[in-house]
Amino acid sequence: FEEPRTAEPPPMTSNDRETMVRPRPEQDLGQLQLFDAVLGVLTEIAESRPVVVLLEDLHWADASTRNLLSFLLSRLRAQRLLVRAQRLLVVGSYREEDVHRRHPLRGVLSELVRLATVERVDLHPFGAADARRFVEALADEPLPSDVVADIVSRSEGNPFFAEELLATKTECNDLPAGLAEVLLSRLERLSPDARRVARVISVANEPVMHAALAEVSGLGELELDDALREAVQHHVLVVLSDGSYTFRHALLQEAVYGDLLPGERSRTHAAYAARIKARPQGRGHDAKLAYHSMQSSDLVTALPALLRAMDEAEKLGAPGSALQHVEQALSIWDAVGVADRPADFDELRLLYEASYFAGTSGEPERAVAFARSASQSLTPDIPTDRAAKVWRRLADALLALEGTLEEAVAAIDRAWDLVKDTEPSAARAWVLASRAGFLRILEEPEAALDSAHMAVSDAQAVGAAGAEASALVTLGTLADSRGDAAEAREWLRKAERKARDAGALNTEIRAIYFLALSYDDEAAFTEALAHAARGVARAEESGLSWSSFGLELRARHLMLRYLTGDWPDESAGRAGRGVSSAVAARIQAIWSLFVVARGRFDEGAKLLGGLRQHWTADMQIPLSAGAAGIELAYWRGDHAEAVRRAEDLIGWLERIESGLLAGIRVATLGVTAAAALAAGARVHGDQAAAD
Template identity: 30%
Template sequence: MLDGMTSAPVSSRFVGRGDALSALAAALRRSDQGVPQKVLISGEAGVGKTRLVEEFAETARIQGAWVAVGECIEIEAGGLPLQAFTTLLRSLLSRSTEEVAPFLEGFEEELSGILPEWGRSSLITDPGEGQGRLFALMGQLLERLAAERTVIVVLEDLHWADASTRSMLTYLFRTLRQGRLLLVATYRSDDLHRRHPLRPFLAESDRLRSVVRIDVPRFTRDEVREQVREIISADPEPSEIDRIFARSDGNAFFVEELVRAFDVNSRADLSDSLRGLLLARILSLPENVQKVVGTVAEGGAHVEYDLLRRVSPLPEYDLIEALRVAVDAQILWPTRDGDGYRFRHSLVREAADQELLPGERARLNRLYAEAVSADPSLVPAEERTARLATYWYVARDAKNALVVTLEAAVEARRRYAYAEQSQLLERAMELREIVPPDALPTRDHPGHPDYPDQLDLMADAAVSTRLSGDRQRALSIAKQGTSTAEARADTQRAAWFWIQRSELVQELGMGTGRQELDQAHELVRRSPPSVFHAEVLVAVAAWGARHEPGPESLADAQHAVEFARQAKAEHTELHARVIRAWLTASAGGFDESIEDLYRVRRTAQELDSVSALGRVSITLPSTLEAAGRSAEAVAAGEEGIRTCRARGLTNTEAWVRCNLSQSLASLGQWEPSRRAAEEAARIANSRKARALVALRLTQIALMRGEVKESKRQLALARGLFGTDDPQPQFLITPAEVAIRIAALEGRLADARAEFARIVSVGFPAGTEQYALPLLCAMADVEAKARGASGPDADPERESVLATIRRQSALVRPLAPVWHAYHLLLKAQVRRAEGTANAEDWAEVAGAFAGRDRPYEQALARTQWAAALLTARADRAAAAEQLTEAYRAARLLGARLLMDELLALASRSRISLDAGTADAEPDDAAAQNSAASTATPDADATASFGLTAREIEVLRLLAEGNSNRRIGEELFISPKTASVHVSHILDKLGLSSRGEAAALAHRLGLAAAEEAG
């Protein structure tokens, strides 16, 4: 059939893929609405992913979209970190300068880490934040480009992506917020073994609603027939299609190769394996052509013609002829820029490379390395060191490999490609062991440092490995470095490694890191002031601020400031001042602390000290909130977010947004608070940042009465915080939430146990903002328990209240807002004792007035009204307080407080809408009778959709009746009662009868509940 036919390289017409094209078109339409979309296209090698994307992109170009393409290549084949984004930017720059230049203005120096021809950045950036900054700027550039036009970004062969490319793509997938932008990435699904590094990225992407997954299947028999017909420009015979379909199994690339193989070999029998099929065509070529193909295969993903000419033993004329034959045979293709050659498909390159013997590989790599070393212009400047490092390493030349590997590591660091830097440094450590120091070439540049020794390499590798995210490996390297430094009696570097170990132990949840810090501190204790000594003191003071705020930690912070000033280390001094201000506020010096933090922020902006800006962006809003200046904290938080976004401080921004969420909640802006926390969840990438996000969402859900969601988020927060690094701020608030949840579910014993556990841990100085709300919560639980069970003595309650009194005496009200909380706590305790009066609650309400705490004021008004009603005092005043409290609760969305107010108003026959009270009953007995028998006000249950019968069932359920007893009371069967209970739980969104009983008590449905 194929004899005498002339085959096209590929099918001239696009075949099939209708569903995939429709999915891409739909994503493009959604992106045109200003919401960035992300598409992941998977499929086995050769199935047609690239052709699909090309077809879609060409249609989009015709419609006016900008399309930029980046390609990932194998690092071992001469690639370099972030090369996919390098080619992507060059693809954008290939458009006319007039179109693109306005969008690149201001980004050139910052993005030079990706595109070297833009120069080298002179900005001082903390290594820990540099990568995030680079990622953020890339995101801002894409959003700017897509503000007024559709931009399609394509990343090919993601299975070969280096760690930095995967990290950047993860960042873009999670954080791109606006613009007519479509991100498309392709990868080989059959290359993803169980531990493939792309798998975590794919798992993370599956959790994002904006990501579309498209799997490209193999062709059906009909599609194979259509493909073959387009290739040979004739109708194929059914028997031949059967053979090709059976052999190719519908893989588009295999179909093309089989058509050519049948043509070349005149239908001779071919190997059943793919490798055999591909090699059959290579081996059918002349010997000189085979050698050229093998040489290109070892040169990398692509090889420049001038470089190939230097390496090949063939005369130039013969080389050109051999290349022509390889191109005509569709083994090689010219590169896009036309200056070299690449394999038409990576599978062909793999087959050709595997045919080379180990000796051949080493010889060819040496030839490549010698050629590039002699004439560096043979390869692009940004690829030179990475390719040379690979060439010399595979050539087994340890000395030259070490020199170039170190240079490649420096280049990787400049690109913030920490994972690749780490790999290169570990290779350098391996090579350093076998290269004698005197064998290394001398440095020609005056003042250039000597080659790093093993300890230098370990230090750099520990940092880069940690920054890449592999903290467990970084800890192993740091331990090795500690042992080596101590063996050499190098106390300075030994102390440095101990600091790294402390931070890594904390980040891994393996301990507090205090012992490691003590080791570092001891090593430098007697040394004179220096930058290094100041950094050790900063680390010690920062640990104290998080774990043991108090005079000793404040003294450490002051020493750090003094040592940094003496050493003229401005950036270290700024860090130390932030910590000193934090600890000063913990001691009650809010005004002094806040003033200094504002000064630090101004200085950090002037110096563009990125890491100091990040720290003060977190600490300033937090300190303002602790001082009760929530509105000012919101402004500082919003400024901090702008700072973080401009500098790419992604994880820091998540912390700032969490602080912003807390301040917004204090101000009663609960919905904006939720949005701030959810936005933080999108970008948080450290364990503790994600834990803090979950804790904020826990608090918001509980305030809104969403008990199930609150429990879920609390479990997530506690799991992320872990138990090996107990910081007070991460222990006290989760305990407060757990106490409230247990009480709402009727688990009083669990609430008391949680309280006893957190009290045993203690409330260190500076934790008032966490401790006072917790003590108030426990007092409120005991007060409600007393109201539910009656005034009978409860020894356990008395013990809990005694503990609360002792703890409240230890917790100092260092700011006016905390004085108000102290009054709230006092009133709650007296309420739990049964001795609270209206004057107590009037004082609490007055204390919170003007303090930007609408929820606490509404809570005080509620209890004020209850006290007035219990005392049978001024019902009009009680009605006024209830109405004001209810109005505030509705604005807040405080469902639990609304329930309580509705129940109280219903029992007291007060209309919350009008703020009026009916005539008071003649005597207390009549009032109690009305409270126990009257149907609750409709507003109390209407929002839940309960029927009259379900309200009756809920009332009996709250009294502890079984389904059988409920049936006897209502003259229905136990099964019918069970159905009613199930409906009630569903409507109320509850998971247990205990939760339903607790809610019934709050609504005033239980007969045992007292009026007023």
């Protein structure tokens, strides 16, 4: 029989070794005399002035420092009569995650908290709002909202982590080397098995159940239990309520994953992929399979999994996730053999889907790029209806950008040329509906009306309810342009109902937007605000908050709240993660009006400075940000600067389009500043300047 082997003890740390060394009696006496002298000096100074002793990073303190801390705090009670008004304060700080169960500081802390003179203060991580303010205050210049959101998310409220990530700014995909070293040092005190478990969990990219760890790590049950217990006790891992394991901090997971060798990383991803293929995971199964298959270079498995994940993400109202999946599918399309590609997909469809999801997730520039690629890949053998659908996608995508109307009109004309001589079909009905909208923008109401009615007729003939609803929206906007608000609202409400019944979410949101705008144009702000709020809620629940009309509804709703005095909290001024800088600027420009009106002038000036570069992206950005800039100068008392800014903005608007009604408000602000400037000149007796 083989004798059972005793388990090897985990490697001792410096703290462990330190606790095994006992000082000699003469050392004890000498240390006590030194501590008493330190206390005497501090007490003497405290008789004439307040004294604060700050001991930072006690988790790294040696035995002598810990003993000094215990001595001082235990003697403070006896010294209270001598130290008038308790003018001696000892403050110690330590990182709780570094004080594991066997750490020598743990025993000292348990003794100290029982002393009447000791108060324990827990410094909790920043909440999301405080972390955002912290990052924005540290930044030298305005940061893109995505960068701020990424730092806030990854730092998880830790100010040190946030500051280190901020140092890399927009290049913060990889951890700074110094921060990675600090994080990885926490693993050095673990045993080899515990470090192996940590590496396996880092690859999962999500909390991991015990059974999965047992299969992927290759450790025996007892070894795995010991390794997990050690990692939890050393505050590397935490156990969640469902029994799964994850890292105490997300950045620690990033650091461990980044430290893996390429082969180790690929093998572990492959092991996870094999387990996922063998066991259904429920929601998110295909996304997980695609992720691990991609990372282990199993592209044949990854491609169909990505496309299934794309479909699932769309059904769940997550167009941003769907876009990520289809982009990854496009990136590996050529690397997968023809025989291994899904039969119902080709590259043209992937480009079309990518354009759609980019447009609905707040990335209009990328939506146009994908749509242009799709139109350029059209060949003569592509069916007419499908080619028309691609050109219509390009036209709709271009409409969301400033300065692309001519190209958009050319695209919808190409679509119409392809289907105008064909029998009624869903594709033809959609092209007619889109064309009607373009003709309205081009101020050709009669042609727009004819196209909308043709779209309704074709849609009813083939059962394309979504296209019919889209045409009804245009009929409503045309009625509003004629001044018949009652008819317009009747069409728009009918369009909204039909779009909802047909599941045409984008058309439904578009109908609500124009309904809110109908009331807004008549200054019926209560009704307009109610419809805008309803539209924003509908866009959010359907995952279309940052689609073209989701954005328009959000912007209109925010402006209406500004005008009516119903001012929201800070979250209303932030764009969603993943949206383009131009989309984020659209919301921040309106938010700048709130910031200035609340008297936060320095914050407003910083925000407006960052927005100037986006003026050409969308005319609504300079309208809001420019107005806020005029008001900022006015309320700071710099009326001459306010006048200059008003003139600058009016000139900018005139270069875009002469006689815009939006210029009236800008001119009013400028006149107000000019009047204040003239009044100041008269007070100082400068009539010439006043004139």
